[in-house]
Amino acid sequence: MLGSGMNAAALSWYLLQMTHSAISLGTLILLQTLPMLFLAPLAGVVADRVDRRVLVMAMDGVRALIICFVAGLCLLHRVTLFELYGMSMLVSAATSIFWPTMTALTQELTSKDQYVTANAMLMAGVQCGFLVAGALVGFVYNHVGLGGVLLADAATYVGSLICYGLLRKGRHLVMNPAESGTNRGIAAQFAGDISACFRYLQGNLYIVLLCICSAIIFAAIFAQNVVMAPFADLVLHSGAVGFGWINAAWAIGALLSGGIVPLIVRRFGVKVSVAAATGLLAVGCIVAPLSGRLAFALLIFLIMGAARGVSIVGVNTGLMEVVPKHYMGRVQNTFAIVSRLMQMLLGMLLGVVAHNVGVVAAFGALGMAYLVAALAAATAGSPSGIFKQTPLQPVTAETI
Numbered sequence: 001m002l003g004s005g006m007n008a009a010a011l012s013w014y015l016l017q018m019t020h021s022a023i024s025l026g027t028l029i030l031l032q033t034l035p036m037l038f039l040a041p042l043a044g045v046v047a048d049r050v051d052r053r054v055l056v057m058a059m060d061g062v063r064a065l066i067i068c069f070v071a072g073l074c075l076l077h078r079v080t081l082f083e084l085y086g087m088s089m090l091v092s093a094a095t096s097i098f099w100p101t102m103t104a105l106t107q108e109l110t111s112k113d114q115y116v117t118a119n120a121m122l123m124a125g126v127q128c129g130f131l132v133a134g135a136l137v138g139f140v141y142n143h144v145g146l147g148g149v150l151l152a153d154a155a156t157y158v159g160s161l162i163c164y165g166l167l168r169k170g171r172h173l174v175m176n177p178a179e180s181g182t183n184r185g186i187a188a189q190f191a192g193d194i195s196a197c198f199r200y201l202q203g204n205l206y207i208v209l210l211c212i213c214s215a216i217i218f219a220a221i222f223a224q225n226v227v228m229a230p231f232a233d234l235v236l237h238s239g240a241v242g243f244g245w246i247n248a249a250w251a252i253g254a255l256l257s258g259g260i261v262p263l264i265v266r267r268f269g270v271k272v273s274v275a276a277a278t279g280l281l282a283v284g285c286i287v288a289p290l291s292g293r294l295a296f297a298l299l300i301f302l303i304m305g306a307a308r309g310v311s312i313v314g315v316n317t318g319l320m321e322v323v324p325k326h327y328m329g330r331v332q333n334t335f336a337i338v339s340r341l342m343q344m345l346l347g348m349l350l351g352v353v354a355h356n357v358g359v360v361a362a363f364g365a366l367g368m369a370y371l372v373a374a375l376a377a378a379t380a381g382s383p384s385g386i387f388k389q390t391p392l393q394p395v396t397a398e399t400i
Contacts, residue, residue: 001125001126001156002129002132002133003067003133003152003153003154003156003157004129004156005247006137006149008225009133009228009244010137010149010150012025012028012225012229013137013229015081015084016230016233023351024081024351025225025347026226026347026348026349026350026351027348027351028088028347029222029226029343029344029346029347029348030344030348031088031089032088032092032222033092033341033347035089035092035093036092036336036337036340037337037344039093039096043096043097043100043336045194045329045330046101047329047333048104048327048328048329051172052105052108052329053172055101056098056102056105056164057164059097059098059101060098060157060161061161062094063094063098064154064155064157064158066087067087067150067153068151069087070084071147071150071153071154072147073147074146074147075148096333096340100328100329100332100333100336101329103316103332104325104332106119106122107320108325109168112320112321115316116262116265117262119312119317119320120258120261123254123257123258123312124258126254133247133251136244137149137247139244194330196327196330197327197330197334198334200331201334206381206382207319209377210274210376210377210380211331211334211338212338213274213315214312214316214319214339215335215336215338217278217312217373219339219346219369220370222343223343223346223347223350226354226362227350227359227362227366228246228247230354230359231246231288231289231297231359231363234359235289235292235360236292236293236297245294245298246298246301249298250301250304250308253302253303253304253307253308254309256305256306257307261309261310261313261314264314265313265317270314270315270318271318271377273314274311274314274315274318274377275375275377275378276310277307277310277314278311278374278377280303280307281308281311281370281374283367285304285363285364286363288363289359289360289363311373315377319332346365349365350366
């Protein structure tokens with residue numbers, strides 16, 4: 001996430017300098033979303049059918065190669081919008097497979113009583129990367145340029161791939177006991193897996209609303225990149241350095257929340273914790289552009305970052321507690337499609353509003369999205385049941 005955070009921030013700043021238009025940032029969000037929409041149904045089935053560790057390693061390798069190629073073009077001063085948009089589309093496609101698979105892998109390797117702690121540690125790791133990225137990109141961008149930032153991003157993917165390679169040994173599959181031993185064609189198997197997921201979701205209003213909340217949160221977080229650079233440049237007049245400090249404050253808040261979020265979720269429960277945190281995000285979006293000063297804005301984004309950490313850890317914990325392991329990939333990717341659609345529409349909306357009306361109005365629209373997520377979490381009701389986790393055994397030739 002160190003490299004990904006630097007990549008996202010540097011690319012947004014580069015496009016804003018290159019085009020002088022927030023619409024180009026909205027276009028970036030749109031193009032990042034399109035491949036995810038087509039891959040999400042397949043990604044969910046694959047995540048529940050193959051070794052998840054191998055799959056996340058493959059996605060790390062693919063992204064490293066793509067980013068390294070575009071970094072070379074940047075260093076040779078031959079990069080254009082076509083390559084930058086193309087890189088974003090391909091990397092986003094791989095990322096759409098990586099994150100749900102990695103979350104399912106976390107559930108696979110974690111005991112039920114440690115879900116909230118594991119998610120908090122995962123969030124802390126992610127935010128440590130974004131913390132350093134948010135600070136670094138504002139200070140080093142003028143020295144190394146976009147090409148240098150992309151090379152650093154590619155190197156972090158290689159490091160991540162090595163870590164996953166050392167995670168465990170052997171081939172492990174997560175299969176539905178009812179589907180074991182079946183011998184169907186690929187098309188029939190794919191259709192059956194999708195149908196089984198929808199049947200499982202029917203009547204599980206708690207899971208559906210929690211996933212809708214998650215979809216809106218992630219869509220808003222991605223779409224927020226559209227207005228962050230214009231906010232630093234046009235509202236705070238702080239340039240790339242202010243942009244770096246804002247990203248750092250956002251990440252520090254989420255990082256600090258990792259120490260208290262297990263206590264919050266265990267004390268108040270998933271539904272109340274997520275609803276309160278997303279409501280706080282909505283208020284922060286409305287207040288932030290009215291600050292006018294960098295110091296006040298940093299305080300607001302610090303609080304928003306903490307609320308973001310609580311909301312994401314709460315949602316992931318709630319899903320892990322209820323959704324069986326053999327459905328986790330498909331459930332997440334079903335709502336990933338909803339999230340990508342929201343991300344695409346919200347990103348373009350924020351770009352148009354920021355360009356034609358103003359950054360303050362764009363932040364208001366973003367706050368309304370978080371408010372809808374809070375309402376979805378607040379009305380989720382209670383889970384219909386908690387699944388019992390069974391030990392996962394390595395797959396051998398005899399068991400296959």
